[in-house]
Amino acid sequence: MKEINNRLQKETNKFNDVIWVTVSQPLDLFKLQTEIATALKQSLPENEDKVRRAGRLLGMLKAKEKFVLILDDMWEAFPLQEVGIPEPSEENGCKLVITTRLYRVCRSMKCKQVQVELLSKEEAFNLFINGVRSSILQVPALNKEIINEVVEECGCLPLAIVTVAASMSGEEEIYEWQNALNELRGRLRSLNDVDTKVFGRLEFSYHRLKDEKLQQCFLYCALYPEDFAIPKDELIGHWIAEGFIEEVKDVQVKYDREHTILNRLVNCCLLESVKDGSCVKMHDLIRDMALRITSKSPLFMVKARERLREFPG
Numbered sequence: 001m002k003e004i005n006n007r008l009q010k011e012t013n014k015f016n017d018v019i020w021v022t023v024s025q026p027l028d029l030f031k032l033q034t035e036i037a038t039a040l041k042q043s044l045p046e047n048e049d050k051v052r053r054a055g056r057l058l059g060m061l062k063a064k065e066k067f068v069l070i071l072d073d074m075w076e077a078f079p080l081q082e083v084g085i086p087e088p089s090e091e092n093g094c095k096l097v098i099t100t101r102l103y104r105v106c107r108s109m110k111c112k113q114v115q116v117e118l119l120s121k122e123e124a125f126n127l128f129i130n131g132v133r134s135s136i137l138q139v140p141a142l143n144k145e146i147i148n149e150v151v152e153e154c155g156c157l158p159l160a161i162v163t164v165a166a167s168m169s170g171e172e173e174i175y176e177w178q179n180a181l182n183e184l185r186g187r188l189r190s191l192n193d194v195d196t197k198v199f200g201r202l203e204f205s206y207h208r209l210k211d212e213k214l215q216q217c218f219l220y221c222a223l224y225p226e227d228f229a230i231p232k233d234e235l236i237g238h239w240i241a242e243g244f245i246e247e248v249k250d251v252q253v254k255y256d257r258e259h260t261i262l263n264r265l266v267n268c269c270l271l272e273s274v275k276d277g278s279c280v281k282m283h284d285l286i287r288d289m290a291l292r293i294t295s296k297s298p299l300f301m302v303k304a305r306e307r308l309r310e311f312p313g
Contacts, residue, residue, distance in 0.1 A: 001072060001099050008068055015095075017067040024226045024284065026305070027076040029083055033057050036083070040064070050082065057084030066093035073227065073284060074100040077108030118156040125151050127158065131165025131269075139172045146177045153184040153201070159285055160201035166269040167208040183207070202289040205268055216244045216298070217261050218270055221282050222290035225304035229279040232262060 008018045019039045023032060033053050037044045040060055044053045061067065061084070069085065080087060080096075088094040098111055106113045119127065128151045129136065136142065150168070154160040168180060187200045209215050217239050224230050236258045239245045245261070248254045262280065265271040271280040282290070294300035303312065 001070060001097070004097075005070055015066050015068050015093075017064045018070070019067060020070045020072065022072045022227045023074045025075045027074075027078065028305070029078060033083055036061075036069070036085075054082060054084035058086060060084075061086055061094075062092075068095045068097065071096070071098045074098050074105050074109075075102065077105050119158060119161070121152075121156065124154065124156045124161055128154070128161050128165045131162050132169050136172070141172060141174045142177060146174065146181065150177065150181050150184065153181065153188065155197065155201065157198060157201065159283065160198065163202055163205040163269045163286075166267060167205040169267070180204075180208075198285070199289045199292055202286060203293065205270060206289070206293065209264075209268065209270075213244050214261060214264060216242075218265055219290050219294055219298065219300070220244070221271065221280070222287050222294060223300065223302055223304070224282070226284050226287060227281065228304075229274050229281055231279050232259075232277075235280065236262070 005018060005020050008015060017040070019036060021032065021035045021039060030050055030053070033044055033050065037057060037060065042060055044056055048056075058081075061069075085096070086092060086094060088096045096109075096111070098105070098109060100106060103113065125148065128147070132147075136147065137144065150164065151161065154164050164180075164184070168177070171177060171180075184201070184204055187204060188197050206215065206218065209218065220239065220242065221230060221235070236245070239258070239261075245258060248257070262271070266273050266280065270286055271282060273279075274281045291300075291302055294302070301312070
């Protein structure tokens, strides 16, 4: 979808505007209205109700005439008129594109369904080699068969391939690869349904960190809401306050230590760098995996954006 978005941005003769908004969970129509308006470089009054704001937003979008609105990561359907999105038609030349993991959302939004297939085995292997670095095939101690077996355990899922490849980057000993393969197989053998096995593949990269402090720093990021751009300096401040990073007097030593941890998590593809490198972000599946871990040990309770005033029962 990002590739499609980028191409549409260049093809200015087709649409007047290409608007990308990440919806995520839980669905907040008020916030969605604000983000669409912001993407249009306009604003909506905060003190008005959704109905009045919908009318204003409808006027903004109609003024743009031909536009593409991309709503990414949707988990719930909603009536377009409640937000202020005009119904796409041949007459107005507008397009609505959504990405979702749920068929029912597509059906409820009356969208044409385009299913993204899993990678082919060849595509999966090439993506893995690209992530772990292509020179790995020239390492005498390794053979293509052991690498292929690790790739197969990733189940042709791009996110799993990228994170596992990143965790294996730099490993050139056959026993490391054999151990990784055994860990992956053992982790997946104990799991049942497909969704759980996806998380099992992602958890492999978390356990490969092999550093409790590093793992704690990673899990802490799940306390932020889904799809949230976390400022690096703020995050590091919280890590120090939690005692994950020791306070030191030497400013340069402190800076180097903090950013080494951040870089390791980014290099392992457990975090991604956003906003010109000033922030980091968790992929929503990676965050779900972190929440699964923290529901057992160490124990977190996360209710982001719920504005709770007391502990839930």
